[in-house]
Amino acid sequence: MQNSHLIELRDIEKIYKVGTIDVPALRGITMIVEPNEYVAIMGPSGSGKSTLMNLIGCLDTSTSGTYFLAGEDVSRLSDGQLAGIRNRRIGFVFQTFNLLPRANSLHNVELPLVYAGKAVGARRQKAREALASVGLADRGHHRPNELSGGERQRVAVARALVNDPSLILADEPTGNLDSATGEEIMGLFDEIHRQGNTIILVTHEEYIARKAKRIIRLRDGLIESDDLVS
Amino acid sequence: MIRFFVEVFEGLRIAYTALRANKVRAILTTLGIVIGVTTVILITCIILGLNKSVSGQFAFLGSNTIYVSKFEWFGRNWREMLKRPDITIDEVHRVEKESQLAAAVSPWAETRRTVGYRDLKLSRVEVAGTNENYIQTNPTRPEIGRFFTEADVRRNRHVCVLGHEVASKLFPDQSPIGRRIKIGQVPFRVVGVQERIGKLFGTSMDNYVIVPIGTFNKVLGRHHYMSIIVKANNPHEIEDLEYELRGILRRARHLGPLEPDNFGINQQSSLMRAYLGIMSGIYIGGFLIAAISLIVGGIGIMNIMLVSVTERTQEVGLRKALGAKRWMIGWQFVVESAVLCSVGGAIGVFFAYLGAKGINNFLPTTMPPWVVGFGIVFAAVVGIFFGIYPAMKAARLHPIEALRYE
Numbered sequence: 001m002q003n004s005h006l007i008e009l010r011d012i013e014k015i016y017k018v019g020t021i022d023v024p025a026l027r028g029i030t031m032i033v034e035p036n037e038y039v040a041i042m043g044p045s046g047s048g049k050s051t052l053m054n055l056i057g058c059l060d061t062s063t064s065g066t067y068f069l070a071g072e073d074v075s076r077l078s079d080g081q082l083a084g085i086r087n088r089r090i091g092f093v094f095q096t097f098n099l100l101p102r103a104n105s106l107h108n109v110e111l112p113l114v115y116a117g118k119a120v121g122a123r124r125q126k127a128r129e130a131l132a133s134v135g136l137a138d139r140g141h142h143r144p145n146e147l148s149g150g151e152r153q154r155v156a157v158a159r160a161l162v163n164d165p166s167l168i169l170a171d172e173p174t175g176n177l178d179s180a181t182g183e184e185i186m187g188l189f190d191e192i193h194r195q196g197n198t199i200i201l202v203t204h205e206e207y208i209a210r211k212a213k214r215i216i217r218l219r220d221g222l223i224e225s226d227d228l229v230s
Numbered sequence: 231m232i233r234f235f236v237e238v239f240e241g242l243r244i245a246y247t248a249l250r251a252n253k254v255r256a257i258l259t260t261l262g263i264v265i266g267v268t269t270v271i272l273i274t275c276i277i278l279g280l281n282k283s284v285s286g287q288f289a290f291l292g293s294n295t296i297y298v299s300k301f302e303w304f305g306r307n308w309r310e311m312l313k314r315p316d317i318t319i320d321e322v323h324r325v326e327k328e329s330q331l332a333a334a335v336s337p338w339a340e341t342r343r344t345v346g347y348r349d350l351k352l353s354r355v356e357v358a359g360t361n362e363n364y365i366q367t368n369p370t371r372p373e374i375g376r377f378f379t380e381a382d383v384r385r386n387r388h389v390c391v392l393g394h395e396v397a398s399k400l401f402p403d404q405s406p407i408g409r410r411i412k413i414g415q416v417p418f419r420v421v422g423v424q425e426r427i428g429k430l431f432g433t434s435m436d437n438y439v440i441v442p443i444g445t446f447n448k449v450l451g452r453h454h455y456m457s458i459i460v461k462a463n464n465p466h467e468i469e470d471l472e473y474e475l476r477g478i479l480r481r482a483r484h485l486g487p488l489e490p491d492n493f494g495i496n497q498q499s500s501l502m503r504a505y506l507g508i509m510s511g512i513y514i515g516g517f518l519i520a521a522i523s524l525i526v527g528g529i530g531i532m533n534i535m536l537v538s539v540t541e542r543t544q545e546v547g548l549r550k551a552l553g554a555k556r557w558m559i560g561w562q563f564v565v566e567s568a569v570l571c572s573v574g575g576a577i578g579v580f581f582a583y584l585g586a587k588g589i590n591n592f593l594p595t596t597m598p599p600w601v602v603g604f605g606i607v608f609a610a611v612v613g614i615f616f617g618i619y620p621a622m623k624a625a626r627l628h629p630i631e632a633l634r635y636e
Contacts, residue, residue: 111552
């Protein structure tokens with residue numbers, strides 16, 4: 001059954017051990033995301049939204065519960081297998097862009113393809129296309145410090161898209177941008193969504209969350225509400 | 231396979247960018263490696279050079295020749311040896327007369343004198359006295375002219391044979407044969423020029439003049455130590471010849487059965503033994519220095535790689551988020567460390583090349599091309615070895631914690 005869903009979380013719990021004390025971050029999350037959904041995850045700090053995002057992004061594994069990503073049970077995979085899943089399935093966009101400072105845009109965008117083991121020529125070609133799709137065809141040879149904040153985030157988006165992932169996972173993508181540039185990036189997300197990509201966005205800004213089609217609110221490690229945006 | 235090459239290339243590329251960003255630090259870090267590689271290569275060059283030169287030059291002494299003299303070449307008790315009687319010309323004659331196993335016997339005495347022809351003067355030229363048999367007891371032959379004869383020796387004639395270098399310096403553009411040169415203040419007629427020998431340990435072996443032994447003693451003084459050069463009939467009888475010579479000398483000197491020899495019997499093999507002793511000293515000393523500096527250098531590399539891992543924790547986190555597996559991250563840092571050390575190795579090879587050129591003025595050195603590759607590869611291996619721990623540390627970073635690291 002789970003084959004049709006892109007993401008299926010069942011009773012996900014995550015408990016951090018601080019010394020001898022167990023600190024629960026997620027206390028039983030069950031949710032489903034279908035392909036081509038555009039979901040915002042909201043919640044105050046300490047609500048568990050970062051933890052949830054790390055789990056969905058396969059950067060971490062849950063203490064209990066199961067996670068199916070594109071029909072594959074990824075809840076108990078090894079480190080190396082998770083790296084492979086991240087590489088093939090997930091495109092990350094971070095608040096702080098996280099570009100390699102000494103590499104130009106083209107090489108930054110190429111990076112996931114390097115770890116996918118693609119040959120140089122194919123890599124270069126796909127990276128160019130991805131840069132063009134975010135409107136930076138002419139910025140390929142600029143380094144991050146030669147680009148504006150908005151342009152940097154566009155490069156990061158291009159990097160997230162370049163390996164044709166099943167899911168774009170954006171963590172406060174406008175957090176380090178002024179509101180005009182933030183709007184611009186959100187416009188870009190809209191467009192990506194229209195092209196058929198699935199996006200999960202973590203934010204604490206209501207007006208950013210409202211750009212999505214569905215908002216999941218967390219509180220104390222549980223889903224508080226899960227509504228479609230009207 | 232393609233994957234592997236992609237990784238190698240990518241690793242090199244990352245290493246290159248990372249190192250270029252910290253040029254000064256990279257160069258300072260490699261200093262230990264530079265010193266280590268310089269030492270290793272320099273010692274290799276010296277040993278190769280010496281071996282090459284020595285194996286050629288020791289052959290000059292001849293493996294079937296025995297040198298009887300007042301001293302053992304590598305004797306230790308100098309106080310005792312100095313008290314020994316000098317070798318006399320009578321003893322030379324006695325050996326000549328009594329030895330059954332000797333093919334040829336010649337005396338050898340030497341000193342240093344200024345040698346001149348007209349206005350040209352060469353100071354401190356080796357002047358040696360011997361007899362006509364020297365032509366058999368040493369391997370060089372006259373290149374032009376002749377060696378002196380039995381008659382020259384018997385009559386104490388003022389004739390001489392020049393070493394190749396003396397001839398070419400005194401007579402740059404004419405034949406020396408028949409010319410009169412002066413040894414000190416005494417005139418001698420040149421009858422021949424010996425063929426070229428070459429250099430040993432950087433000094434010319436052709437800077438000499440040979441005169442008849444009687445003339446030598448009369449004109450240049452008797453107080454020079456004489457030795458006897460004896461060539462064996464048959465190289466296989468060299469031990470027997472040594473035994474026979476010992477007997478002749480002991481009889482000539484009336485030594486009792488319990489008295490020790492008061493003369494030295496030397497062979498090329500004793501020189502070879504001493505040479506190998508010196509060489510093993512150089513080997514051990516040099517490689518000890520090299521090993522220490524490479525270990526110190528390697529620890530320096532490890533240290534700086536640990537700093538580099540810490541500095542780039544976020545980068546590691548990002549790469550992991552994008553799908554880099556542990557071994558890919560580890561590989562990246564190992565390659566960086568290897569490249570860093572190879573650069574140090576290349577600099578070391580370059581310094582060693584300069585050093586070898588400088589040393590060549592007093593010691594022969596050779597630098598075959600394989601040494602260059604050896605130095606760089608060796609440094610890279612050191613880099614890989616000391617890069618493993620930092621690389622493992624980087625590889626084990628947790629992606630979330632690494633990404634959050636400030």
